[in-house]
Amino acid sequence: MNALYRDLQWLPRAPQDFSARVKALGNFLGPVGSEVQSLAQHGLDLNQLTRLAKAIARLRDEGKSLDPLVSFRLAVLSNSTIDMIVPALVASAARHGIALEVIQPSYDQVAQEALTPDSIVNRAKPDGVLIALDYRALPLKLVPGDAEASAAMVDGAIGYLHALRDGIRANSTAVCIFQSFAPPAEALFGSLDRVLPGTLRHVLDSINRALASSIAGTGDVLLDVAALAETVGLADWHNPQLWNLGKFAFSDELIPLYADHVARIVGALRGKSRKALILDLDNTVWGGVIGDDGLEGIELAQGDARGEAHLAVQRIALDLRQRGIVLAVSSKNTDEVAREPFLKHPEMLLKLEHIAVFQANWNDKATNIQAIAEELSLGLDALVFLDDNPVERGLVRKLLPQVAVPELPEEPAFYARTLAAAGYFEAVAFAGEDLKRAGFYQDNARRATLQKQAGGVDAYLASLDMTITFQPFDATGRARIVQLINKSNQYNLTTRRYTEPEVVEAENAPDVFTLQVRLADIFGDNGKISVVICRPTPPNEGEPATWEIDTWLMSCRVLGRRVEQMVLRELLEHAHRAGIERLAGTYLPTDRNALVVDHYAKLGFTKIGEDSSGITRWELMVEGSSHDPAPMKVVSTGFQSGEKQALV
Amino acid sequence: MLDFDQTPAFPPGFFIMDETEIYAKLSEVFESVFDEDSIQLTPALTAKDVDGWDSLTHIRLLLTVERSFKVKFSTTEIGKLENVGSLVALIKKKLEEKP
Numbered sequence: 001m002n003a004l005y006r007d008l009q010w011l012p013r014a015p016q017d018f019s020a021r022v023k024a025l026g027n028f029l030g031p032v033g034s035e036v037q038s039l040a041q042h043g044l045d046l047n048q049l050t051r052l053a054k055a056i057a058r059l060r061d062e063g064k065s066l067d068p069l070v071s072f073r074l075a076v077l078s079n080s081t082i083d084m085i086v087p088a089l090v091a092s093a094a095r096h097g098i099a100l101e102v103i104q105p106s107y108d109q110v111a112q113e114a115l116t117p118d119s120i121v122n123r124a125k126p127d128g129v130l131i132a133l134d135y136r137a138l139p140l141k142l143v144p145g146d147a148e149a150s151a152a153m154v155d156g157a158i159g160y161l162h163a164l165r166d167g168i169r170a171n172s173t174a175v176c177i178f179q180s181f182a183p184p185a186e187a188l189f190g191s192l193d194r195v196l197p198g199t200l201r202h203v204l205d206s207i208n209r210a211l212a213s214s215i216a217g218t219g220d221v222l223l224d225v226a227a228l229a230e231t232v233g234l235a236d237w238h239n240p241q242l243w244n245l246g247k248f249a250f251s252d253e254l255i256p257l258y259a260d261h262v263a264r265i266v267g268a269l270r271g272k273s274r275k276a277l278i279l280d281l282d283n284t285v286w287g288g289v290i291g292d293d294g295l296e297g298i299e300l301a302q303g304d305a306r307g308e309a310h311l312a313v314q315r316i317a318l319d320l321r322q323r324g325i326v327l328a329v330s331s332k333n334t335d336e337v338a339r340e341p342f343l344k345h346p347e348m349l350l351k352l353e354h355i356a357v358f359q360a361n362w363n364d365k366a367t368n369i370q371a372i373a374e375e376l377s378l379g380l381d382a383l384v385f386l387d388d389n390p391v392e393r394g395l396v397r398k399l400l401p402q403v404a405v406p407e408l409p410e411e412p413a414f415y416a417r418t419l420a421a422a423g424y425f426e427a428v429a430f431a432g433e434d435l436k437r438a439g440f441y442q443d444n445a446r447r448a449t450l451q452k453q454a455g456g457v458d459a460y461l462a463s464l465d466m467t468i469t470f471q472p473f474d475a476t477g478r479a480r481i482v483q484l485i486n487k488s489n490q491y492n493l494t495t496r497r498y499t500e501p502e503v504v505e506a507e508n509a510p511d512v513f514t515l516q517v518r519l520a521d522i523f524g525d526n527g528k529i530s531v532v533i534c535r536p537t538p539p540n541e542g543e544p545a546t547w548e549i550d551t552w553l554m555s556c557r558v559l560g561r562r563v564e565q566m567v568l569r570e571l572l573e574h575a576h577r578a579g580i581e582r583l584a585g586t587y588l589p590t591d592r593n594a595l596v597v598d599h600y601a602k603l604g605f606t607k608i609g610e611d612s613s614g615i616t617r618w619e620l621m622v623e624g625s626s627h628d629p630a631p632m633k634v635v636s637t638g639f640q641s642g643e644k645q646a647l648v
Numbered sequence: 649m650l651d652f653d654q655t656p657a658f659p660p661g662f663f664i665m666d667e668t669e670i671y672a673k674l675s676e677v678f679e680s681v682f683d684e685d686s687i688q689l690t691p692a693l694t695a696k697d698v699d700g701w702d703s704l705t706h707i708r709l710l711l712t713v714e715r716s717f718k719v720k721f722s723t724t725e726i727g728k729l730e731n732v733g734s735l736v737a738l739i740k741k742k743l744e745e746k747p
Contacts, residue, residue: 019683047680047712054683083704241723245707252711 001236004414005257010406010422011043011095012397018048025055032059033069033099038401040095046088046255053087056094060101069099070270074262075126075174076102077110077164079137080249088259095260096267097381107247110137115167122171128269129174130223130262131164134249135181135204143198144188150197154206158214165220176220177265180208182229182237182250221428223265228258264426274404274424276378277320278369279313280387281331281338281360282556285350286310287412291337291490291556291592300347307347309412313386314349316416321354325425326376328357330368330385332559334490334594335360362595364457364560365392366399384424388412389557390523391464398460458631461561464521466632468563470570472639473507473514480528481516484553489592492553493585493599511536513547513574517567519558519632530554530567534575537584544581544621547571552585552599562630568603569629570636575622582621589614603627664743670717670736677716681709691733719743 003009015021021039028035036059039052059066072093076082086102093100105113105120110133113121121129138157143149165176183204187193193201208226215222229237232254242248250258267273282289287299287306301307321327327350331338338360342352352358357375359368365387373380380402387393393405406422408415473481482500489495498506506512517530534547549571554563575583585600597616601607604625605618665673671689679685682700687693695701701709713735714720719742729735 046708050708051680051683081704084708242707245723245726246704248707252708253715 001253002232004409004418004421005232006253008043008256008260009409010418011041012407014042014044014048018042018044019051022051022055025059026062026064031067032064033066033094034401036066036094037069037097040091041401044091044256046084046252049088049091049256049259050084052094053090056090056099066099069094069097070272071099071101072128072266072270073101073103073124073126074266075113075121075124075129076104076132077113077121077129078132078134078249079108079110080132080134080243081107081247082132084248084252085132085255085259088255089262092256092259092263093266096263097272098263098266098270100263100266111164111167114164117171119171122168125172126174128177128266129168129172130177130179131161132179132249133161133181135183135200136243136249138181138207140200140203142188142200144196145198147197150203150206153198153203154210157203157207158210161211162214175269177223177262178211178215178220179223180211180226182226182234185234185238221265221269223261225258225261228261232257261423264423265428268426268428272381273426274325274384275382276326276328276356276372276376276384277317277419277425278328278330278372278383278385279317280365280385280389280392281329281333281341283388283412284310284386284415285314285317285329286341286345286348289490289556290341291333291595292487294489295340295344298341298345300341300345302347306412309415311347311349312413312416313419316419318349318354320425323425323427323430326356326378327354328372328376329355329359330365330372330387331360332362332365332556333360334592337490337592362559364395366396366457369396369400369403384419384422386415386419388415391521391561394464394523395457395460398463399457457560462631464523464561464632466519466521466561466630467635468566468632469518469520469635469637470567470639471516471518471637473503473516474638475507477516477528478503478507481531484528484531484555485551488553488555489590490556490595491559492551492590492593493549493596494551494588495590495593496551498551506533513571513578515567515570515574517554517563519561519563526555526558529558530563532567532571534571534583536580545579546582546584547575547580549583549585556595562632564599564603565627566630566632566634569627570634572620572622572625572627573636574639580622582619585618585620587616587618665740667736667740670739670743673716674713674732674736674739677709677712681705681712689732691731691736693732694730713739717743719746 018039025032025035036056044052076086082104086104089102090100103121103124103126113119116122140153143153161178168174168176181204183201187201188199189196193199194205196202212222229250237250237254239248239251242252279285287310288297290298299307300310302311317327339352339358341348342350357372359372361368369383369385373383380400384404385396386406388408393407396403397405404424406418408418471477478500482503485503486497506514513534515532516528519526519529531551531553532549533551535550537546537548539545571583585605587597587600589597600618605620607616608619609617675689678687678689682698687698695706710721710726717739719739721738725738729738
């Protein structure tokens with residue numbers, strides 16, 4: 001069975017303390033509805049959903065308000081056992097901002113409940129009635145080849161469904177949510193079943209089509225269970241053993257998925273569907289890093305497997321925009337660099353005119369997304385943020401829990417599917433003004449400039465459980481070091497390129513100090529992310545012993561994680577051990593590295609020179625320099641305890 | 649150095665859980681199904697001894713057992729279950745049958 005759908009893989013996995021947090025809901029300080037929703041926003045299995053639903057019921061019994069969740073009373077009419085489904089519905093609805101109350105009449109009382117004015121359902125005055133019928137609820141008999149009898153059977157089924165609706169309409173103001181019918185997996189003839197009137201598949205196809213047509217424009221809603229079952233596979237959807245054991249209409253493993261789909265519809269009826277999609281750029285909208293790989297280097301072409309994966313993300317974003325979803329960009333980049341592909345890359349489907357708010361800067365993404373929300377006058381709960389980087393996703397989820405942030409798989413080919421599977425933009429109707437909506441936001445949107453930094457980043461960094469590892473250059477790391485030296489453009493102070501033999505030379509030179517840096521965090525190992533080379537300046541009479549920082553570069557993937565502070569700390573320590581009194585640094589401007597123009601200033605260096613081309617020179621005395629450690633564990637290994645440095 | 653060709657094969661069933669291990673894992677299953685960590689599993693324990701162990705929870709329990717132990721029960725086997733002891737015996741039998 002496809003795990004993306006079965007396990008709701010766009011949602012983060014339940015945290016370790018899930019059960020404890022559910023148990024603690026009764027004593028929660030603050031709006032308990034928000035805590036319920038935040039717990040629901042994980043990929044929960046049936047037992048976890050059941051547990052959360054029980055806790056919600058307890059809160060209700062105690063008379064606690066579930067604000068900001070919005071109330072919805074849903075009656076469920078079914079010919080199958082829904083007792084296992086009801087708690088899943090309640091918990092899944094919380095995920096979509098709904099405090100759901102389910103009215104569940106006795107088993108298999110569908111017609112009685114719909115048609116009798118004082119039935120349990122009609123007396124309860126529900127907001128909606130889910131008519132959760134399975135094909136076994138319909139009086140179907142096999143009439144292979146008999147077109148007339150087949151059509152009559154379809155009419156009969158539709159007539160029955162309409163009678164239910166009329167009964168509910170006459171007795172309440174509830175909206176009816178009909179389900180399409182998932183055909184059984186077993187064929188009679190084989191492929192001919194689709195062709196031949198009177199086979200089960202043919203009849204159910206016709207009923208589904210007729211049901212959908214009869215609903216359009218009525219205010220009632222379709223839950224397309226047939227499409228859902230086809231998506232996961234009919235053989236996995238239907239479980240004959242479970243039907244026989246307890247009249248369960250479909251596999252228990254798919255209850256979380258089904259419940260989420262019901263909850264999406266209810267959410268959409270209450271206006272909870274999302275309205276805007278915010279896209280990261282590097283490795284999301286295109287493959288590679290525009291600042292490092294350049295216009296020619298990013299992967300974005302038809303015919304290139306990786307490029308097509310990212311084009312599919314652009315395609316789905318564009319299709320969403322066409323149906324009225326607003327698009328925005330949040331990227332850690334220099335603005336001009338980020339815009340370049342939109343303006344110049346021939347394969348880009350997305351153009352600047354499609355983007356309502358374009359935020360490319362070096363602020364943290366939570367701050368940027370907040371600015372986008374303000375710019376668009378949309379609530380944070382209307383936003384979806386798509387980013388390949390788990391650290392960015394984690395930061396946004398932590399600081400802006402209202403924003404929906406789908407988990408993405410390793411493989412970019414599945415990004416578009418994952419976004420679609422999450423169903424953030426579920427709609428129950430489509431009107432002309434939807435077509436214009438994206439443009440409307442765009443007209444109003446000015447490009448926001450961001451000065452304020454959002455708080456809470458420190459705490460987030462600490463929660464990442466980072467380990468930074470320092471090593472001198474070595475043969476194992478060499479290939480990646482060479483790659484970083486020749487590829488990094490943005491966080492690169494001098495942009496000096498070295499060939500592999502030159503790197504080997506630095507590695508072996510007794511007086512050259514080299515540093516390769518790795519960073520690992522709770523999301524995994526980021527690999528090698530920073531490289532430093534220091535060369536001693538020839539000693540002059542009366543001048544302090546100095547290391548000239550020949551190269552200092554870092555991967556932008558770990559920007560904003562205080563890596564540079566930790567590198568400096570390490571550097572000072574080795575300098576001290578080697579008897580070096582002064583560090584000297586240079587910033588050589590290129591058209592790509594404006595990001596680091598203040599690198600040395602931020603690290604406490606003193607500017608000692610600047611020329612007309614923008615080159616700046618900096619120094620820092622080793623003695624007396626102290627730096628606050630960033631929240632990470634430090635491993636320093638492979639240094640020959642002063643031996644090499646002693647030769648300086 | 650170990651010569652792997654000379655290492656004797658593990659006897660069949662070597663990696664299969666023993667009853668104590670099955671009880672331990674089954675306790676976790678009960679905890680997640682009943683949302684209750686105080687249920688003491690004994691061979692004689694039956695549904696009527698546990699609050700909330702109705703026919704539906706019974707099915708949810710068996711489905712969770714199937715998933716946790718990666719086994720499948722037949723309808724007949726489910727029908728014959730009498731108490732926790734017979735459930736553990738069934739799990740043990742299923743684990744031993746696994747290829």
